[in-house]
Amino acid sequence: MLQHKTHYSIGELCDEFSVTARALRFYEDEALIAPERRGTQRLYTERDRARLAWILRGKRVGLSLSDIKELLDLYDIGDNRRTQRLKTIERCQGQVDKLKQQRVDIDATIKELEGFITLVKSQTADQSTQGK
Amino acid sequence: MLQHKTHYSIGELCDEFSVTARALRFYEDEALIAPERRGTQRLYTERDRARLAWILRGKRVGLSLSDIKELLDLYDIGDNRRTQRLKTIERCQGQVDKLKQQRVDIDATIKELEGFITLVKSQTADQSTQGK
DNA sequence: TCACTACTTTACGTTTCCGTAAAGGTCAAT
DNA sequence: ATTGACCTTTACGGAAACGTAAAGTAGTGA
CATH class of the missing domain: 1.20.5 (Single alpha-helices involved in coiled-coils or other helix-helix interfaces)
Structure with a gap:
């Protein structure tokens, strides 16, 4: 069964996508991602990971975080x-x-x-x- | 002879490119354009106009002003x-x-x-x- | 001369997107 | 028990690209 992890720590995502934890927390403040918590620590699911990939690609093409948030929200609504x-x-x-x-x-x-x-x-x- | 104007006022360029005078003056502060003066007023030449077009396209593709300045300078050097x-x-x-x-x-x-x-x-x- | 319009400079304010301490909690290994 | 790695929050800092008064000048038409 080729099944990837279902949960990621903040550090893992940072390494994978080459972003700082500060950035991830900022995206969370701005309501772009909403990871679960295990106690106080963040647990990112596969869905969060996909959203992050979307966010970063959006940034690369010059979208603002609020543009990105709007589009992500549209997907979800x-x-x-x-x-x-x-x-x-x-x-x-x-x-x-x-x-x-x-x-x-x-x-x-x-x-x-x-x-x-x-x-x-x-x-x-x-x-x-x-x-x- | 199809010859366009050789000089433009700041207002003319603003209208043509839909930018504010503030922006043009800012680009000048940052040494991206250097219009002549007639007394205290700015006189933009055809070359300045071309540079401005370059600047704005650079912005649209996500280049920073300092990137743009560098590239423009490379053209000139x-x-x-x-x-x-x-x-x-x-x-x-x-x-x-x-x-x-x-x-x-x-x-x-x-x-x-x-x-x-x-x-x-x-x-x-x-x-x-x-x-x- | 008066008013109007377009221009000028100076300078503080604003938004976006985080960086960077500061100060501490948690858990595993030594 | 102590170190170390990894995590947490709070909060001030900062570059980029202008916006926005405030206050003054220069020419033009009535």
Whole structure:
């Protein structure tokens, strides 16, 4: 049975994801994760771990913690009222649009930087030719 | 001759790029742009305008102002020493790598959000079918 | 001359996302 | 019993990127 651990200590998650305990506690203060307790110590479940992965990826793409919280909450709500679902779709679509625009910007920036690199490299090649 | 203006006031640039004058002055304090002066007022050239566009796109992809400054400076330096050029290439390549990783994260996030949207939409469709 | 608009500087305030002590609790191994 | 590793809370600190008055200047039109 390939079954991974069902519980993680704060230190384990820190090591796995290369974040500080301070950060994890901060995310908890901000209600992004809510690990159980064994006495005073935190016990993270597999679900908490998945949420953490989501949080960190969200950060890498430039979402704020409150954006991330909102999206995570939307996943969880399971609210069946139609209006609520429409709002959910709207919010998500908004983020998707932002991310798509961001991808356009990223591609343009990569292109420009790579062009510049090529230019500088060609100069370096010139000199090394002369330098021989 | 299709020639655009050669000089812009701070207000014009603000309108064009939807940024506040405060932001532009802040970028100037941080040495990201250095407009001329006519008396006390700032006169932005076409080059300043291009730099501003670069700055704002850099921001949109999540670069810090100091990252942006560094890259802009690299464009300008024209330092011909070989070691300097190698450093330049290294820095740029580093940013390119970061941006490529970011694109991977963005694609994954978009995919996940769109999947979720599809799911919620299907539930909404169910209910509207029943609701008829 | 008066008013208006666009510009200027100086300077303190704000939000986000944690870093970094400080001071201590818990449990296992020596 | 004491060390050490790992955990806890509370609370002040700090960089980044501006926001936001406050108070003054410069040109323009009526």
